[in-house]
Amino acid sequence: MALDRWLALAILGLCLVYGYAAWFTMDANLPRFMQRNPVWPSTFPKALSVMGAICAFYILVFQKPMDAPGDDDVDYRKFLSYNWGQALALIVLMLVYAVCLRPLGFIGSTVGFLIAGAWVLGERRVHISALVSVVAAGGIWWLVSDVLGIFLRPLPFFLM
Secondary structure, three states: OOHHHHHHHHHHHHHHHHHHHHHHHOOOOOOHHHOOOOOOOOHHHHHHHHHHHHHHHHHHHOOOOOOOOOOOOOOHHHHHHOOHHHHHHHHHHHHHHHHHHHHHHHHHHHHHHHHHHHHHOOOOOHHHHHHHHHHHHHHHHHHHHHHOOOOOOOOOHHHO
């Protein structure tokens, strides 16, 4: 079986487990007033598991296997030639972002993450990265705090 079918089989299994959790276990302890709502906390996970299972099943059953991978396709035979340093650096940056979110605040840690992530991915014009990061972090903070009404600490704890 080809690599894409193995991956589709793994994703199908993951979607089935995720779907079981979304359909049968997430809504068991909902308060009575939320049981009459049209949208529950499990609505998006249910839709995500169904769409993922449909896509994985389609790949598994209906898609014809490739003879040879093209230039743009992921080839497991060239596994070590990919940019694993960048991928690992981004994972480390995500971990640092999660740790710094509370002490530095949302805006400071998000701006730092976006600038450092752009640097890792090859953007060397820091002034453009900084401008885009400040606008993006400020816009997301405004949407989450004012539009959705969810409190996010925007600044470090010692400035609040």
